[in-house]
Amino acid sequence: MGPGLTLTIKDLRLARLFSAAVLGNWEELRRLRRAAPAGEPDRAWREAILQVHIFAGFPRLVETFGVLAEEGGLGQAQPDELEDLAPPAFAARGQKLFDLIYGDQSERVGALLESYHTDFATWITSHAYGGVLSRDGLEGAQRELLACCALAALGQERQFQSHARGSLRLGASLDDLATTLTTVADLLPPENLIRAQAIIAGLN
Numbered sequence: 007m008g009p010g011l012t013l014t015i016k017d018l019r020l021a022r023l024f025s026a027a028v029l030g031n032w033e034e035l036r037r038l039r040r041a042a043p044a045g046e047p048d049r050a051w052r053e054a055i056l057q058v059h060i061f062a063g064f065p066r067l068v069e070t071f072g073v074l075a076e077e078g079g080l081g082q083a084q085p086d087e088l089e090d091l092a093p094p095a096f097a098a099r100g101q102k103l104f105d106l107i108y109g110d111q112s113e114r115v116g117a118l119l120e121s122y123h124t125d126f127a128t129w130i131t132s133h134a135y136g137g138v139l140s141r142d143g144l145e146g147a148q149r150e151l152l153a154c155c156a157l158a159a160l161g162q163e164r165q166f167q168s169h170a171r172g173s174l175r176l177g178a179s180l181d182d183l184a185t186t187l188t189t190v191a192d193l194l195p196p197e198n199l200i201r202a203q204a205i206i207a208g209l210n
Contacts, residue, residue, distance in 0.1 A: 010179030100136025107172035
């Protein structure tokens with residue numbers, strides 16, 4: 007378990023932004039965009055939003071971009087945000103992050119995904135972990151905390167527990183997890199929130 011992050015107001019704002027997008031809470035998404043402080047939206051906003059489709063699908067991400075565009079958009083992506091990596095590079099860095107997040111369970115989880123469908127396992131490693139979650143612009147622990155928000159919101163308890171542990175392996179603390187979840191508590195279905203909080207309590 008890491009020493010924890012120094013969570014900022016911005017980190018917590020991103021957690022709400024991301025959760026609202028995953029859940030399709032357009033009213034909250036609009037409110038956050040209208041209330042964006044000077045200097046935001048910035049790359050961190052863009053990176054958080056790009057991550058939405060991994061948890062809520064491309065249709066939800068397309069709609070998210072559309073809603074935000076109506077409120078002023080996310081700003082222009084800068085040249086250093088645009089990646090030109092060949093698939094093998096995505097696969098290599100994706101596997102590296104996958105191993106960090108799952109620790110000694112990495113091989114078992116990878117084999118499970120492989121048993122579902124070989125191409126699916128490749129998509130997870132190369133695209134989700136290599137093409138999205140390994141991007142610059144947000145630290146790995148920040149991305150894992152966002153993942154936890156999404157999985158709690160969607161009631162995916164087993165995956166929430168895995169990514170909660172992953173966030174700890176990447177340097178977040180239990181307090182970081184609890185604080186982030188509290189920040190988005192009003193956006194989550196109450197029963198999902200209660201179960202996620204119980205999982206965090208069980209990680210002590």
